[in-house]
Amino acid sequence: MTTGAWWGVLPAAGVLLGVALAAAALAGLLDPAGGSTLARRAGRPVWETARLLRQRRRGVVAADTLLWRLGLAGPLVVALLMVVVVPLGDRVAADLPVGVVWFNAMDVLLWAAVWLAGWGSNSAYGLVGGYRFLAQALGYELPLMFALTAPAVAAGSLRIADVVAAQRELWFVVWMPVAFLVFLGAVLAFSMSGPFAYPDGRDVAGGVLTEPSGVDRLILLAGRYALLAAGAATAVALFLGGGSGPLLPAWLWSLVKTLAVVAALVALRGRVPVLRADRVMRVAWLGALPATLAQVLAVAMLAVGRG
Amino acid sequence: MAVVAFVVLAFVAVASGVAVFTVDSMARATFALALSFVAVGGELLLLDLGYLGVVTVLMMVMEMALMAVFMVMFMMNPAGLMPMSMLHNRRGSLAVSVGVFVVLAAGSVFVPWPTRRGEPPADPTRALGEAIMGSKMLVMMAVSAVLFATMVAALVLATARGRYDRADSPERP
Amino acid sequence: MTLPMFLLLASALFSVGLYGALSQQAVVMVMMGLELMINGVTVAAAALWWFLAPQQPDGQVLVLVVIAAMTVEMAMGFAVVTLLFRSSDADMTDMAGELRG
Numbered sequence: 001m002t003t004g005a006w007w008g009v010l011p012a013a014g015v016l017l018g019v020a021l022a023a024a025a026l027a028g029l030l031d032p033a034g035g036s037t038l039a040r041r042a043g044r045p046v047w048e049t050a051r052l053l054r055q056r057r058r059g060v061v062a063a064d065t066l067l068w069r070l071g072l073a074g075p076l077v078v079a080l081l082m083v084v085v086v087p088l089g090d091r092v093a094a095d096l097p098v099g100v101v102w103f104n105a106m107d108v109l110l111w112a113a114v115w116l117a118g119w120g121s122n123s124a125y126g127l128v129g130g131y132r133f134l135a136q137a138l139g140y141e142l143p144l145m146f147a148l149t150a151p152a153v154a155a156g157s158l159r160i161a162d163v164v165a166a167q168r169e170l171w172f173v174v175w176m177p178v179a180f181l182v183f184l185g186a187v188l189a190f191s192m193s194g195p196f197a198y199p200d201g202r203d204v205a206g207g208v209l210t211e212p213s214g215v216d217r218l219i220l221l222a223g224r225y226a227l228l229a230a231g232a233a234t235a236v237a238l239f240l241g242g243g244s245g246p247l248l249p250a251w252l253w254s255l256v257k258t259l260a261v262v263a264a265l266v267a268l269r270g271r272v273p274v275l276r277a278d279r280v281m282r283v284a285w286l287g288a289l290p291a292t293l294a295q296v297l298a299v300a301m302l303a304v305g306r307g
Numbered sequence: 308m309a310v311v312a313f314v315v316l317a318f319v320a321v322a323s324g325v326a327v328f329t330v331d332s333m334a335r336a337t338f339a340l341a342l343s344f345v346a347v348g349g350e351l352l353l354l355d356l357g358y359l360g361v362v363t364v365l366m367m368v369m370e371m372a373l374m375a376v377f378m379v380m381f382m383m384n385p386a387g388l389m390p391m392s393m394l395h396n397r398r399g400s401l402a403v404s405v406g407v408f409v410v411l412a413a414g415s416v417f418v419p420w421p422t423r424r425g426e427p428p429a430d431p432t433r434a435l436g437e438a439i440m441g442s443k444m445l446v447m448m449a450v451s452a453v454l455f456a457t458m459v460a461a462l463v464l465a466t467a468r469g470r471y472d473r474a475d476s477p478e479r480p
Numbered sequence: 481m482t483l484p485m486f487l488l489l490a491s492a493l494f495s496v497g498l499y500g501a502l503s504q505q506a507v508v509m510v511m512m513g514l515e516l517m518i519n520g521v522t523v524a525a526a527a528l529w530w531f532l533a534p535q536q537p538d539g540q541v542l543v544l545v546v547i548a549a550m551t552v553e554m555a556m557g558f559a560v561v562t563l564l565f566r567s568s569d570a571d572m573t574d575m576a577g578e579l580r581g
Contacts (some may be wrong), residue, residue, distance in 0.1 A: 064332060064386070065337070067334055086356055096357065097432065101358060103364070104365055108364075110369050112338060120334075121373075137372075141369075158358070309481055313486075321489070326505075328496070328509075328512075336512065340512055345524060349520075350489070350523060350526075354530040358528055359540060359543050370551065373554075373558075374511075374554070381506065381507070382508065395503065399502070400498075402498060404498040404502065407498055408491055408492065420532065424535065426534065427530065428535070431534075435544070445533035454548060458555070461555040464560060
């Protein structure tokens with residue numbers, strides 16, 4: 001595993017944006033309302049970007065602009081900070097010894113960011129969206145924490161590179177499938193999509209997406225796809241063996257697996273109904289949390305047994 | 308380099324701590340405190356405490372996001388659009404806190420601190436993990452009992468409903 | 481970096497927090513002051529560990545205990561504020577005088 005200089009962050013950012021763009025293109029492709037021909041649908045993120053870049057920003061009376069901008073930039077920045085600790089093949093921008101905890105801390109930053117994006121706009125729907133995200137976050141966060149614990153326990157290290165190395169013989173998804181599924185669910189939840197598209201739901205006129213326009217909206221939308229991409233990249237590193245695979249170079253395997261996970265998430269997203277936050281809470285605390293705890297127990301016993 | 312980082316982070320931590328009690332908007336006050344915690348997490352990273360620094364950021368940002376909800380709920384003027392003073396005994400508390408600062412600062416500068424014993428471990432996170440699973444296990448067991456008691460007590464105090472009276476149960480009017 | 485620098489930072493955070501806890505009227509703002517004071521304690525504990533006895537893990541364990549204490553303070557604080565508000569419509573420290581002798 002090699003760590004480059006600070007500019008090693010730049011390729012990570014480029015790959016992140018590339019995967020996010022691919023996810024947005026696939027989402028456009030799968031949405032029949034996007035246009036009549038497939039090419040037009042797939043090109044939707046590009047047209048949408050061009051449209052939002054030209055759009056003039058709307059203002060709201062007495063908006064807290066400082067906090068609003070912080071909240072809007074939040075998801076994109078958080079996604080970037082997540083991927084700097086995730087190895088692409090055998091390269092990683094910042095090889096932190098506590099990478100797993102770092103990922104978790106970054107996703108907690110979203111609690112603040114999304115609430116601020118709702119609060120700062122000084123709009124009732126926006127604020128409802130922000131509160132909805134907090135309510136939903138209370139549900140998904142603990143299962144996510146324990147799902148992250150399982151690979152760390154199995155690898156005996158909090159460094160993501162060590163977790164990848166520990167999967168040389170057997171991918172972690174094989175012996176911790178529950179943690180893997182819960183992790184993917186949490187990725188959907190913190191990127192506010194699929195069954196967890198509640199903070200930006202249509203029933204509250206878009207929630208946190210109600211007021212942002214122009215570049216602001218572009219950055220928030222890009223942040224959502226970037227979070228999806230960052231979550232998928234982390235899932236590949238923690239559960240799907242990172243860059244291991246035959247023939248192809250390691251970085252390409254990482255990329256291919258990440259794209260596959262992103263595609264699965266995007267395809268799933270449009271096919272499930274949105275859950276209300278109290279139902280998310282019930283599923284998370286009565287179903288996912290005990291299941292992940294049992295998973296961690298099983299993994300810990302296996303890890304102790306192997307010595 | 309480390310000294311520059313220390314000074315910058317210390318300035319951010321204290322300045323945002325002061326901002327907590329001077330800004331009008333409660334959302335700004337809450338997230339100023341969160342910024343102060345993030346800066347302190349950075350200071351812990353300077354001391355090679357990777358795990359504790361990141362965990363401080365994790366816990367405190369989460370707490371402050373929830374704190375914001377309660378601030379908006381309980382304060383009369385959460386957005387600070389109509390500035391008002393909600394202070395009592397200003398002069399007294401200023402005197403007390405300046406006095407405490409002088410005493411503490413004098414103590415930290417003039418006390419002859421002993422020299423360092425031993426070298427830091429190669430991996431402080433591992434040292435911490437082995438301590439709380441070994442020699443210091445009793446501490447963590449006590450903490451876990453306290454945390455469990457807190458969860459139960461806080462729920463009992465805060466909820467107005469009983470165990471089977473759920474918000475979405477059909478019997479509720 | 482030296483130990484007095486860190487302790488000065490800790491004292492500054494502690495004092496600012498103390499000012500807030502003493503001067504604010506709203507219960508939630510008093511809690512913010514307490515949080516800031518505990519923040520100072522975290523810095524002091526970590527610095528004492530690093531500069532005095534880095535070989536023993538006691539300082540690190542103390543930081544963990546401090547973080548746990550902070551969460552307990554938050555949870556109980558919110559629970560008590562909620563109860564206080566529900567029972568007597570009070571959200572200010574001056575309005576809650578039940579325990580006055």
